[in-house]
Amino acid sequence: MSDNILKIRDLSVNYQTDRGKLKALRNIDLDISRGSIVGVVGESGCGKSTLITSIIRQLDANADIPNGSIEFEKQDLLKLSLDKMRNISGTQLSIVFQDPMSTLNPVLSIGRQMIDIQYRDKTSKKIKKQRSIDMLNKVGIPDPQSQLKQYPHELSGGMQQRVSIAMALQAGPSLLIADEPTTALDATLEVQILKLLKELQVEMGCSILFVSHHLGVIAELCDHVIVMYAGEIVEQGSTYEIFNNPAHPYTVKLLECDPASISKKQRLLPSIPGEIPDLTNLSGGCIFKNRCDQSIDRCDKQTPKWNEFSNNHYVSCHLIES
Amino acid sequence: MNNILSIKNLRVRFRTKSPFQAMLQKIDDPFIDAVRKVSLDIKQGETFTLVGESGSGKSTLALATAGLLTAKEGQIKFMNEDVTNMTPSQIMAYRKKISFIWQNSIGSLSPRMSVGSLITEGYKIHNLKDRDLKMEADRLLKLVGLPTNIKERYAHELSGGQARRVGVARAIALDPKLIIADEPTAGLDVSVQGEILNLLNKLRDDLGVSLFVITHNLNIVRHISDRTAVMYLGRFVEQGQTDDIFAKPRHPYTLALLSANLTPYQKTSLENRIELTGEVPSLMDRPNGCEFHTRCPFSSKHCDNEFPPIHTFNNHQILTCHYPLN
Numbered sequence: 295m296s297d298n299i300l301k302i303r304d305l306s307v308n309y310q311t312d313r314g315k316l317k318a319l320r321n322i323d324l325d326i327s328r329g330s331i332v333g334v335v336g337e338s339g340c341g342k343s344t345l346i347t348s349i350i351r352q353l354d355a356n357a358d359i360p361n362g363s364i365e366f367e368k369q370d371l372l373k374l375s376l377d378k379m380r381n382i383s384g385t386q387l388s389i390v391f392q393d394p395m396s397t398l399n400p401v402l403s404i405g406r407q408m409i410d411i412q413y414r415d416k417t418s419k420k421i422k423k424q425r426s427i428d429m430l431n432k433v434g435i436p437d438p439q440s441q442l443k444q445y446p447h448e449l450s451g452g453m454q455q456r457v458s459i460a461m462a463l464q465a466g467p468s469l470l471i472a473d474e475p476t477t478a479l480d481a482t483l484e485v486q487i488l489k490l491l492k493e494l495q496v497e498m499g500c501s502i503l504f505v506s507h508h509l510g511v512i513a514e515l516c517d518h519v520i521v522m523y524a525g526e527i528v529e530q531g532s533t534y535e536i537f538n539n540p541a542h543p544y545t546v547k548l549l550e551c552d553p554a555s556i557s558k559k560q561r562l563l564p565s566i567p568g569e570i571p572d573l574t575n576l577s578g579g580c581i582f583k584n585r586c587d588q589s590i591d592r593c594d595k596q597t598p599k600w601n602e603f604s605n606n607h608y609v610s611c612h613l614i615e616s
Numbered sequence: 617m618n619n620i621l622s623i624k625n626l627r628v629r630f631r632t633k634s635p636f637q638a639m640l641q642k643i644d645d646p647f648i649d650a651v652r653k654v655s656l657d658i659k660q661g662e663t664f665t666l667v668g669e670s671g672s673g674k675s676t677l678a679l680a681t682a683g684l685l686t687a688k689e690g691q692i693k694f695m696n697e698d699v700t701n702m703t704p705s706q707i708m709a710y711r712k713k714i715s716f717i718w719q720n721s722i723g724s725l726s727p728r729m730s731v732g733s734l735i736t737e738g739y740k741i742h743n744l745k746d747r748d749l750k751m752e753a754d755r756l757l758k759l760v761g762l763p764t765n766i767k768e769r770y771a772h773e774l775s776g777g778q779a780r781r782v783g784v785a786r787a788i789a790l791d792p793k794l795i796i797a798d799e800p801t802a803g804l805d806v807s808v809q810g811e812i813l814n815l816l817n818k819l820r821d822d823l824g825v826s827l828f829v830i831t832h833n834l835n836i837v838r839h840i841s842d843r844t845a846v847m848y849l850g851r852f853v854e855q856g857q858t859d860d861i862f863a864k865p866r867h868p869y870t871l872a873l874l875s876a877n878l879t880p881y882q883k884t885s886l887e888n889r890i891e892l893t894g895e896v897p898s899l900m901d902r903p904n905g906c907e908f909h910t911r912c913p914f915s916s917k918h919c920d921n922e923f924p925p926i927h928t929f930n931n932h933q934i935l936t937c938h939y940p941l942n
Binding site for chain 2: 337338450451452453480481482483484485486488489507508509510511512513514533537547548549551552553554555556559560561562563564565566569
């Protein structure tokens with residue numbers, strides 16, 4: 295019934311390090327339905343980037359995937375040959391990175407790069423060029439004809455990010471992964487880029503997996519939010535539910551810490567005491583137990599199961615169990 | 617209270633073409649002004665924050681204040697001493713009273729020095745031989761809330777929050793009167809961000825230093841700062857008491873910045889939220905008239921040609937605009 299474009303089941307990723315096996319992701323289940331925008335939030339080191347790189351199969355050499363599947367458009371990406379994967383990424387699956395300046399090639403003109411990435415098409419250069427112009431038009435770049443001759447350093451940060459969005463969407467992908475695409479931009483440009491992404495998503499009918507640690511950005515753009523902590527998903531639900539009705543103690547604390555949530559001016563800002571557990575040496579039980587102020591005996595021994603807190607709002611916590 | 621720092625009409629510029637290139641290409645003015653006609657006062661024990669987009673000259677202003685860049689025009693007075701005309705030995709003494717917390721916390725620590733020697737480096741540079749470095753290191757680490765055994769570690773062994781604390785320890789080592797913090801929470805998660813800001817606030821109260829904080833995170837400005845200035849293309853477009861600026865922004869750019877401040881919670885009570893279009897103009901090609909008119913939703917013909925006048929509201933909210941908002 296539900297049409298899921300991406301279906302991740304029981305995905306785990308380990309990194310082999312000097313200190314032993316670092317369990318960066320553990321048993322991740324994630325669905326993205328067609329045409330929706332899903333946001334992933336979490337602090338640094340919670341596995342957001344590992345999740346993305348495992349979807350595009352660009353994990354570092356010291357990583358291995360002991361179990362799990364990533365089903366995209368009815369095929370398991372983890373079982374595809376690298377050749378087939380190459381064909382999917384860039385056409386059906388594309389990505390916008392954090393820093394546009396390091397994504398674009400500094401020694402080639404924008405036009406050259408936009409034509410180059412259409413190498414799979416056997417059409418004439420003229421058509422490819424026209425396509426690039428149309429795409430630049432779509433992302434709101436004025437006078438695209440002459441911009442094609444420009445080099446990345448001649449464009450401002452906002453313009454560069456628009457170009458990389460244009461390039462990512464050129465082939466009409468069904469899933470766009472956005473890895474903190476607005477972190478390098480200023481607030482006023484950030485709003486412009488988010489608006490653009492939302493418009494293009496509706497126009498082109500793709501799904502977006504949007505990763506960020508900026509809670510405000512996630513709330514503005516996404517339909518569905520996934521909260522990650524130390525390599526696990528702890529809570530997921532609609533954006534409204536997560537931000538207005540958070541249930542997992544970590545989500546509650548995270549939202550409390552955000553200075554934007556405190557409407558009255560106060561000198562002393564809240565923080566979450568303690569540190570993220572060492573992922574090379576996990577003791578079992580709930581992952582958040584050592585920083586949680588409501589933990590009970592069971593949190594030490596038993597890994598919490600998924601509980602439906604309200605309609606389509608799932609929480610992995612012992613306290614929620616009815 | 618006394619002004620600890622007072623800057624008048626400061627102008628800092630950078631060369632864009634070498635003299636020879638400029639001559640060949642017949643460019644009369646091969647410079648860009650990163651900071652233009654900036655005036656500000658910081659009182660003792662006060663937190664002054666500077667907000668603005670990247671490239672607006674925030675960091676340049678901070679570097680010039682610390683005496684690390686030379687000003688082309690204008691005056692910087694620190695505790696009634698003129699910084700702009702100091703001799704090298706005077707600058708050395710001045711640097712003891714002013715310290716910096718750098719934006720890139722790990723990058724600003726030498727990878728070859730242990731934390732212990734990093735935080736006591738200042739004593740060696742300023743030849744303070746009477747101090748017991750080991751004791752000082754312990755004292756400083758305690759002040760910033762780090763375990764004393766961290767002394768043996770190197771920069772790469774620290775987490776983002778710890779490196780930031782080491783940066784703070786280095787900054788307070790020489791008992792400065794003013795600490796300049798360039799994006800003190802950049803790259804930190806919200807949970808750690810609060811700890812660092814609380815630490816800065818505590819040090820401000822305990823040691824009586826003034827803080828000059830540069831940031832583009834408006835959410836933290838609201839909580840930590842006493843006065844705020846908004847910078848655009850190297851100029852202050854608005855400055856005043858933080859509470860007033862947040863409650864009643866009067867410059868359209870300030871309003872736009874506040875409107876662009878995305879929060880997951882109820883929208884703040886800004887009656888007329890605005891969204892900007894277009895890009896920030898290049899410093900090489902400053903717009904005529906009001907420099908914000910290319911992006912301003914309220915601009916009229918007037919703004920295109922004439923530089924806006926300075927308005928003062930309630931004696932302290934100063935802004936440059938033809939049509940201040942009410």
